[in-house]
Amino acid sequence: MKKTFKKEKLLKWSRINRQVLIGAVLFLAFIFPLFNLLGWMGMVWVRLGVKVAVFVLLALGLNIIIGETGLLNLGYIAFFAIGAYTTAIFASPRLGFHLPFWLLFLLSGFFAVAFGFLLGLPTLRLRGDYLAIVTLAFGEIVRITLNNWESVTNGPGGIPGIYDPVIFGLRIDNNFEYYYLTLGLIILCLILIRNLKNSRFGRAWNALREDEIAAECAGIHVSMAKLLSFMVSSLFAGFAGCIFASLQKFVNPQYFVFMQSVLVVCMVVLGGMGSIPGVIAGAIALDTLPEIIRHTFAFWLPSFLGEDFLTSFPPLLQNFLFDFDRYRMLIFGLAIVLMMIFRPEGLIPSRAWQRELHEIDPRLLEETQMIRFDLEEEEKDLEV
Amino acid sequence: MLRLEKVQTHYGRIEVLKFIDIEVNEGEIVCLLGGNASGKSTTMKTILGIVRPTSGRVVYRGEVINDVPTAQRIKMGIATVPENRRLFPHLTVLENLEMGAFTRNDKLGIQEDLKRVYQLFPVLEERKNQRAGTLSGGEQQMVAVGRALMACPKLLIMDEPSMGLSPALVDQSFEIIKEVNKQGVTIFVVEQNAQAALSIADRGYVLQTGEIVMEGKASELLKSDKIRKAYLGEA
Ligand SMILES: Nc1ncnc2c1ncn2[C@@H]1O[C@H](COP(=O)(O)OP(=O)(O)OP(=O)(O)O)[C@@H](O)[C@H]1O
Ligand SMILES: [Mg+2]
DSSP: OHHHHHHHHHHHHHHHHHHHHHHHHHHHHHHTTHHHHTTSSOHHHHHHHHHHHHHHHHHHHHHIIIIITOOOOSOTHHHHHHHHHHHHHHEETTTTEEOOHHHHHHHHHHHHHHHHHHHHGGGTTOOHHHHHHHHHHHHHHHHHHHHHOHHHHOGGGOEEOOOOOEETTEEOOSHHHHHHHHHHHHHHHHHHHHHHHTSHHHHHHHHHHHOHHHHHHTTOOHHHHHHHHHHHHHHHHHHHHHHHHHHHSEEOGGGGOHHHHHHHHHHHHHHOTTOHHHHHHHHHHHHHHHHHHHHIIIIIHHHHHOTTGGGGSOHHHHHHHHTGGGGHHHHHHHHHHHHHHHOTTOSSOOHHHHHHHSSSOHHHHHHHHHHHHHHHHHHHHHHO | OEEEEEEEEEETTEEEEEEEEEEEOTTOEEEEEEOTTSSHHHHHHHHHTSSOOSEEEEEETTEEOTTOOHHHHHHTTEEEEOTTOOOOTTSBHHHHHHHHTTTOOOHHHHHHHHHHHHHHOHHHHHTTTSBGGGSOHHHHHHHHHHHHHTTOOSEEEEEOTTTTOOHHHHHHHHHHHHHHHHTTOEEEEEOSOHHHHHHHOSEEEEEETTEEEEEEEHHHHHHOHHHHHHHSOOO
16 A cells, blocks of 8 residues: 555656756766866767767657657668768868868758658658668668769768868867767757647657548648658758768768668667657667677776686677677667567657557556545544 | 539449439538448548549539548548547547647637537546547547547538447437537538437438439438338338
8 A cells, every 4th residue: 555655756756857867968968078078088988979979869860750750761871871971072072072061061961851852752652561661772772872873972982081060160170079069969959859849740740650541631741741750850860970971081881781770770769769868868878888888898897807807707708798899789689679578668768658558648547546545545544 | 512423433443432422511411321331431531532533523612622632621621530430549638639620720719629529528528638549439439529520620521420339329429419510510421320310410311332322301211111121120
């Protein structure tokens, strides 16, 4: 009986905690690179921070299609590639272009959106498995085109020497600046997502996810809503690609393989489809986990336990811990299977999906618990 | 208000509607009767534009709407209670009702209509935060009707609104249809429950394997031997 009371309190706490958590994460995100200046962590981590930020952008974008609209896109990395290559082609010695950064940024977004439209148009009638296969094929087509269109993309050799962005006279050329640039972009995108989610478009997307014919009967232009979903999510990928290309100073087709699309899907699914904090958490977790594990066993633990503590492990395990990056997909696969069994709604679930996967609405649960609590009180009264 | 002129509809090569003529006048309740697979739902889908007729014309308020997309037709004032309800199962009752008003911009009017729906179905107000998929069948039917009303329609098209309802609720739901009609909504309703439908309708049509085989005043249809035998279970 006491347990029910505790649960109710917990529910309230979890709600407050969620806000505190979001605040804390934002704060941490802002001061994170300063740890390097204080000498608490190496530059690798700042660089990893930039990479994580780029993938947060990607995951947020893909979430619009998968989480909000309920359509599976397995070729999402292609839009990232289009953004990155647009920047590479128009701001490198390759063809001799050097466009100003703001224009590059918009162009990257524009091309990604244009291709989002092109992919969306013929796939309007497809759902589920069929859509997944077509998007997968699209992703491969883009990669293979980049690989073979030597006159422009230099094929498998890629495009080196991408210029640094210059924003308001400031040259972005170190990891700190890249980090804050990307963080700023993330915040902009978050504001955009918030507004979209609460707008007619957001409601139309959610209705589509539930039942296409019912959505149509409610007066939603299903094709337009789908196209828009494709285009907005491509926009995010295009922006992310632009920053990524500028950061890496080099792009090549091998980076934009199918596995990368899968990785972003994993971020969205593991984090919690349709949940913004969840998707961000998913991107952070999947990007940092391999690094953290590798560092733990390669640097941190040896510094405490002595250089050769690993040699006492079986060779296979040693290999595994040192080379964690190579086993990444294996671990992710396992993580996803486990998540689907024990926590299908993701790390930080959205309310809608929570409702979907657990028959009882938490708000109703709360009500019944209140009632039980009242009964409990009555019982006590009777006892007295 | 709505007229089907020699409408023919195919699914692939199968002809389902064979040149049917139906007319629904402003302010009327018209019902469409017919056995299973006679093409009733197909007629509704043709009116809504979910399937397109292969020949003939669908005329709504003097305008041929054959090529108008579904969403546009909803904007023009046609709302529907689709077959099998088709709620948004994971949205709450309130969210479902709000989706019904998707094409509208008048916030005040929407609020008023929401109140009106809650008046018609008080249980929906109690359950407004419950997700629609967990409601009982009868409650879901109420949401489906409420959602259609939220569109503030001129013409309401209902495909078996009494499906899955207990006899008491069937009567109640037809009372509600009558009530809605009195408030100025023209109603075209498909029903298996001929007795209940004809008792509130002005006129009726009988569909048999894609052809209109009988039409007339509801009171006359109720008296007709053929109808009594086929749909009212009388020998
Ligand atoms: N999408 C479709 N593709 C092919 N055939 C279809 C399709 N929808 C319906 N049909 C066929 O068209 C015929 C009429 O179907 P319809 O749904 O209009 O019947 P109905 O009169 O509403 O029947 P019921 O009373 O059982 O709902 C049926 O034979 C059905 O099999
Ligand atoms: Mg039917």
